[in-house]
Amino acid sequence: MNTIQITGLLAILGAILYAIGDTFLLANKVDINNYPKLIPFKKLLSDSEKFVSIPSEKMMWGALIGVFATPLVLAGFWHVYQGLSGANEVLRAITLLLFGIASVIGTFVHGSFFYAGEYVKALNAVGEDSQNVIVELFNRHRKVLIITYAPLLIMIIIASGLFSVAVITSQTLFPAWMAAINPVTMTIAWLLLKRILPTFITDALEGAGFNVAYFVFFVCTTTTLWNS
Numbered sequence: 001m002n003t004i005q006i007t008g009l010l011a012i013l014g015a016i017l018y019a020i021g022d023t024f025l026l027a028n029k030v031d032i033n034n035y036p037k038l039i040p041f042k043k044l045l046s047d048s049e050k051f052v053s054i055p056s057e058k059m060m061w062g063a064l065i066g067v068f069a070t071p072l073v074l075a076g077f078w079h080v081y082q083g084l085s086g087a088n089e090v091l092r093a094i095t096l097l098l099f100g101i102a103s104v105i106g107t108f109v110h111g112s113f114f115y116a117g118e119y120v121k122a123l124n125a126v127g128e129d130s131q132n133v134i135v136e137l138f139n140r141h142r143k144v145l146i147i148t149y150a151p152l153l154i155m156i157i158i159a160s161g162l163f164s165v166a167v168i169t170s171q172t173l174f175p176a177w178m179a180a181i182n183p184v185t186m187t188i189a190w191l192l193l194k195r196i197l198p199t200f201i202t203d204a205l206e207g208a209g210f211n212v213a214y215f216v217f218f219v220c221t222t223t224t225l226w227n228s
Contacts, residue, residue: 004082008222011076015218017069018110019211024062025113026207028054037124041135051117052124063114070107074100076218080163083173083225087166095166098159105152109145116141160184173228174221181220186213 001009028050032038038049051059077099084092119138123131160182166172168179190209194202205212 004079004225004228005222007075007079007082008218008225010072011079011218012215012222014069014072014076015211015215018066018073019205019208019215021062021064021066021069021110022208022211023205024058024065025054025110025117026050026062027204028206029203035124037128037131038120041123041131044135044138045120048116048120051120054117056118056121059114059117063111066110067107070103073103073214076214076221077103079218079225080221083221083228084163084166084170086172087170091162091166095159095162098155098162102152102155102159105148105155109148109152112141112145112148116145157184174224178220178224181217183210183213183217186216189213189216 030050030053032042032045032049035049035052038045038052042049077096080099081092081096084095116138119134119141123134123138126134161184163182164179164185167174168176187209190212194209
């Protein structure tokens with residue numbers, strides 16, 4: 001196998017591992033009414049109460065799997081960069097750079113969900129007179145997540161758009177139809193598909209939407225570049 005094939009396969013593996021990490025962290029549902037100590041903070045938690053019944057060790061591995069999968073995903077973006085051969089060099093470089101930076105920031109965001117989960121568990125475990133301390137910690141943590149999530153999403157959207165522009169306007173190694181396949185369009189497709197899929201599938205993949213999209217994206221890039 002050549003380097004493009006190997007890095008494509010590594011990217012697919014990375015997306016699968018990342019998705020598994022997502023499900024370990026986020027695929028859970030609870031009724032907040034079963035946790036009286038959390039009810040006063042229902043608005044603040046805004047679905048984060050799901051963490052309260054996930055074992056800490058499972059969350060820990062969910063966070064770590066995603067972190068350790070990141071180099072595989074980065075290899076995948078190098079693979080995409082090679083597939084864009086023939087496109088404007090500046091356009092290729094910016095696309096690679098934005099995808100790469102977004103992946104690095106995404107690692108921090110992914111790992112941070114472990115701490116969010118621990119705060120929710122602590123909020124449910126401590127006495128009511130100590131809950132305000134946990135609430136302050138949770139609020140600061142959420143602020144950090146919002147600050148990092150915004151540029152992450154912006155960079156993925158821009159990079160996905162640039163990828164599609166490069167494919168449709170240049171003679172790259174990708175077929176023209178690949179212009180319709182990028183992480184953003186595949187995320188939208190997943191959100192639409194969730195509406196018709198059985199609940200046991202969507203519940204099992206809760207929180208893994210981005211990495212389901214990356215999985216499909218890398219499967220398509222690897223398949224189309226296999227004989228390049």
